[in-house]
Amino acid sequence: MLGAGVEAKASDVHLHAGGALKQRRIGELVVVEEQIEPALVERLVAASLSAEQRALLAHEGELDYCFDLPGIGRFRANAYRQQRGLDAVFRSIPDRPPTLEELGLPxxxxxxxxxxxxxxxxxxxxxxxxxxxxxxxxxxxxxxxxxxxxxxxxxxxxxxxxxxxxxxxxxxxxxxxxxxxxxxxxxxxxxxxxxxxxxxxxxxxxxxxxxxxxxxxxxxxxxxxxxxxxxxxxxxxxxxxxxxxxxxxxxxxxxxxxxxxxxxxxxxxxxxxxxxxxxxxxxxxxxxxxxxxxxxxxxxxxxxxxxxxxxxxxxxxxxxxxxxxxxxxxxxxxxxxxxxxxx
Missing domain, CATH: 3.40.50.300 (P-loop containing nucleotide triphosphate hydrolases)
Known part of the structure; x- marks a missing residue:
């Protein structure tokens, strides 16, 4: 899911328990899959967390963190509990510091x-x-x-x-x-x-x-x-x-x-x-x-x-x-x- 987001040049990937999988492309949310099961969201988020982070998410109900997926990229994530279960937003971030030129900045x-x-x-x-x-x-x-x-x-x-x-x-x-x-x-x-x-x-x-x-x-x-x-x-x-x-x-x-x-x-x-x-x-x-x-x-x-x-x-x-x-x-x-x- 995250690899597909990187390929589509999406800035963010949204996992919504019992709802749609969406990507944010050029500032707009686009539906990629109509429905994803809550259990799948739980598994995907758990796989990106350390044991300490899993305990913190269970205690606090939300968590900001970053992680690397080898061969895919680095991501900033926010996981949070809501009425239907666990939701998460993953933002693709550069694996190295960008230059001003690369960002189109003067x-x-x-x-x-x-x-x-x-x-x-x-x-x-x-x-x-x-x-x-x-x-x-x-x-x-x-x-x-x-x-x-x-x-x-x-x-x-x-x-x-x-x-x-x-x-x-x-x-x-x-x-x-x-x-x-x-x-x-x-x-x-x-x-x-x-x-x-x-x-x-x-x-x-x-x-x-x-x-x-x-x-x-x-x-x-x-x-x-x-x-x-x-x-x-x-x-x-x-x-x-x-x-x-x-x-x-x-x-x-x-x-x-x-x-x-x-x-x-x-x-x-x-x-x-x-x-x-x-x-x-x-x-x-x-x-x-x-x-x-x-x-x-x-x-x-x-x-x-x-x-x-x-x-x-x-x-x-x-x-x-x-x-x-x-x-x-x-x-x-x-x-x-x-x-x-x-x-």
């Missing part, structure tokens, strides 16, 4: 790996390629710097062998009890770069900001729709009486927000990334500090000289090149009036 992103202190965030909705972009940036650092990279992930998706850098990857909940515990320990483990698979909660966000403020370069992902909402989400995670201090910290430590979507191509054969870039220069830092984040979008729209642009500007470029249709661009735009290409 060369300009490489400059956001040159920092030695501060934080760069990769954001977007679920399934938009954040993990792959993060892995490509980490791989670029690994090939071009002589540093210690420490990652905290749940689970470890793409494996990074040490190249020029020393790379240590920690699985929260396995190698360490939690994200927060791993991040506290990280500050004593002499890392130059701390990579956080996902900023999930207040404690993780707070520790990431502290790390960025204390001389570390932090790379992380966050589930937010665009760059401005990312800034507001970071601030809003804290109690109101702490938010002024958080604004000041973010204005100093946040370096850039790379917000992305994966957009269906006009030929229907794949998806292409569309980006939104926020670079925190002095002017943007002042807007964050002074509670004027509502003005950031207009600064991004006119900030091309500083490396900034809105998602709509990226969509316009893709429409003009014939990579995507105007209709798709309009469906993704926050401000449809900004989609001028193809009119």
């Amino acid at each position: 060369e300009e992103l490489k400059k956001y790996t040159d920092y030695h202190q501060g934080m760069v965030l990769i954001t977007g909705p679920a399934g938009c390629g954040k993990s792959a972009t993060l892995a490509a940036l980490v791989n670029h650092i690994n090939e071009n710097r002589d540093d210690h990279i420490l990652t905290v992930e749940d689970p470890i998706e793409i494996v990074h062998p040490s190249k020029r850098c020393l790379v240590n990857q920690r699985h929260a909940g396995h190698h360490t009890k939690s994200f927060s515990r791993a991040l506290r320990a990280a500050l004593r483990e002499d890392p130059d770069i701390i990579v956080i698979g996902e900023l999930r909660d207040l404690e993780t966000i707070s520790l990431a900001m502290t790390a960025a403020e204390t001389g570390h370069f932090v790379l992380a992902t966050l589930h937010t729709a665009n760059a401005v909402r990312t800034v507001n989400r970071m601030i809003g995670a804290f109690p109101s009486n702490e938010q002024d201090q958080v604004r000041a910290m973010l204005s100093e430590s946040l370096r850039a927000v790379i917000s992305q979507r994966l957009v269906p191509t006009s030929d229907g054969q794949g998806r292409v990334p569309a980006l939104e870039m926020l670079v925190i220069n002095r002017a943007i830092g002042n807007l964050i500090r002074d509670q004027k984040t509502i003005q950031i979008r207009s600064s991004m729209q006119t900030g091309k000289a500083h490396g900034m642009y809105l998602l709509e500007q990226s969509l316009n470029d893709l429409v003009a090149k014939g990579r995507i249709t105007r209709e798709v661009a309009l469906s993704l735009a926050e401000e449809q009036k900004l989609i001028t290409a193809g009119a």
Whole structure:
């Protein structure tokens, strides 16, 4: 089943107990088999788990994990109990770190790996390629710097062998009890770069900001729709009486927000990334500090000289090149009036 998914270039394979086997192709779910028996799902999931993981799934009712199938590939999986039995979703992930070129991402992103202190965030909705972009940036650092990279992930998706850098990857909940515990320990483990698979909660966000403020370069992902909402989400995670201090910290430590979507191509054969870039220069830092984040979008729209642009500007470029249709661009735009290409 998973081999067939890889051959079909499906990003995900869904096993639904007593229901259909589906593949997600180019963002859309496609039925492959009308019905699969609950017992078959149980067997397939059990075969991909260690004894420890099987016990954890039985106790918790859900489990995130990664595994390798020799000759087929590497997968990130989520198994969970529901009314009819056990369901599972398997996502195909690269067996080696991708490059920015392979992902169709611009060369300009490489400059956001040159920092030695501060934080760069990769954001977007679920399934938009954040993990792959993060892995490509980490791989670029690994090939071009002589540093210690420490990652905290749940689970470890793409494996990074040490190249020029020393790379240590920690699985929260396995190698360490939690994200927060791993991040506290990280500050004593002499890392130059701390990579956080996902900023999930207040404690993780707070520790990431502290790390960025204390001389570390932090790379992380966050589930937010665009760059401005990312800034507001970071601030809003804290109690109101702490938010002024958080604004000041973010204005100093946040370096850039790379917000992305994966957009269906006009030929229907794949998806292409569309980006939104926020670079925190002095002017943007002042807007964050002074509670004027509502003005950031207009600064991004006119900030091309500083490396900034809105998602709509990226969509316009893709429409003009014939990579995507105007209709798709309009469906993704926050401000449809900004989609001028193809009119």
